Amino acid sequence: MTERRKAATQLDIARAAAELFAERGPDGTTAEEIAGRAGVALRTFYRYFRNKQDAVAPLLAGGAAEWRAHLAGLDPAAGVPTALEQSIADALTATDDRAAEALEWTRGLLRAAQDDPALRAVWYRVNQESEEQLVPVIARLAAGRADAAADADAADDLDVRLTAAAATDAVRLALETWAATDAPAEGPGSPADLAVRCLRELTGGLRLLAAGREDG
Template sequence: MSTEPALTLTERRKAATQLDIARAAAELFAERGPDGTTAEEIAHRAGVALRTFYRYFRNKQDAVAPLLAGGADRWRARLAATEPGTVPLAEALERSVADALSVPDATAAEGLRWTRGLLRAADGDPALRAVWYRANQESEERLRPVLAALAGEGADPLEIRLAAAAATDAIRVALEAWAPTEAPPGEVAALAVRCLRELTGGMRLFSRR
């Protein structure tokens, strides 16, 4: 099951360029901090012209948005792949969260490394924190139709909205709690599942079988 249409070739190329710029921005933020990084330096590191940078992003902090959104996209895709009615919704959600935040390969570990670096950099940069919060808000909105499809007809729209908010915040809080520490990436998944259970424990939507 998928609720998101496939990207065209042009859209994939655009997304690839944006991701290259996002990675360059994340690297420079980790090395020098946002205050010590310019848009020109990000464009140079990414191998694009400055006008290309501004074609996609309003400012240097915005440039990391694709990197932050990527993890949420993969998580929703895992959840959307669940066949409705095969497992309880709570179980499907926990499984997708744990899978998305586990580190089975180098790509997953790299994604968490990027996120840790960006959250540490955001601690002293309000504009970068705003990008992080916006990424979470957008992820929450895109999660609602996925949960609605899994919950089936008759599900209360308010319950769906609350569930999407709780699931998104569970991951956000887990990552924010983990990022400042030296804990290994493998601990994030368990922390996120714990947060999810705490936030959804009293929801009727998850008590149904």
């Protein structure tokens, strides 16, 4: 199987797991049932995932990967604060049925995770991995901004890591807060609205972002 086919199979299993968790909860779902809904053999399931909770990781990680790709494609001249806020708002706004469905899956999974430590562990792991993968993206944006502004301190490694941690936590906290409510996917109380608010609160004292806001 090609890498693309493997990734597609993993995502099919992840979607099946998310659907079943939403319907029955993790306790009421077996790995065999997930495999059956995904149309794969149980041995195929265990080739990719250690347990049923781990099966949703590709679904959760996919949204984070799309966010990082979008952020990486933005113009660094606009400044890191602008790029982060724009990318987060865009990533968490349901612009089509697929995006709306993904947000509802995430809401269901986060609600299920409240009573399932193994599912919470998957969520925290996905966020930790996303934070680590966000560091080089922010570093490149900061370096581009530093070149444009002739500010060598703008790309300080600690500032970059703090910014990546704050941005990741802003998204995580926003999604967790939204999932605990019945707020809509758009407007006040939506993931995008909450995430931008969290980002501004968490990054208010960071040099890397403060400099960008002053320039703006």
